[in-house]
Amino acid sequence: MTTNYKNPGSLITVKSLKKLFEDIPDKTNITFRGKCSDCGCEVIIEITPVAGGYGLQGGALFNRKASGYIAKCPDCYKKTAIEHTVPDKAQEIFLPPKP
Numbered sequence: 001m002t003t004n005y006k007n008p009g010s011l012i013t014v015k016s017l018k019k020l021f022e023d024i025p026d027k028t029n030i031t032f033r034g035k036c037s038d039c040g041c042e043v044i045i046e047i048t049p050v051a052g053g054y055g056l057q058g059g060a061l062f063n064r065k066a067s068g069y070i071a072k073c074p075d076c077y078k079k080t081a082i083e084h085t086v087p088d089k090a091q092e093i094f095l096p097p098k099p
Contacts, residue, residue, distance in 0.1 A: 010062065010063055011060060011061070011062055011063070012061045012062060012063045012069065013063070014053045014054060016063055017047060017053075017054040018054075020047070021049065021054075028048075028049070029046060029047060029048045029049075030046075030047040031044060031045070031046055031047070032044070032045040032047065032061060032069070032071060034070075034071050035071070036059070036071060036072050036073040036076050037062075037070040037071065037072055037076075038072060038073075038076035038079075038080070039073060039075070039076055041073050043058065043059045043071040043072070043073050044058050044059075045057065045058040045059045045060075045061055045071055046058055047061075058074070059071050059072055059073050059074055059077060060072045060074075060077040
């Protein structure tokens, strides 16, 4: 069963991504595999360090204080992004790849 979160939490921050890479120093990229919190489809998000931050491809990753991370597929993120106000810099970093 898929849980449709009205408020998925906040987009994962550069600070949180930096900590993930510091906790696993031998990794040059991190792959998150899971299900979209809205539609339930498989989500594979590749996280890679880039100049000035981190790039995510394959979806959006949200930080939930109580339950860790949740993911959204690109299509569901596009629908949700309209409902949430996100700073411009975060939108540049976390927009899903264009088909």
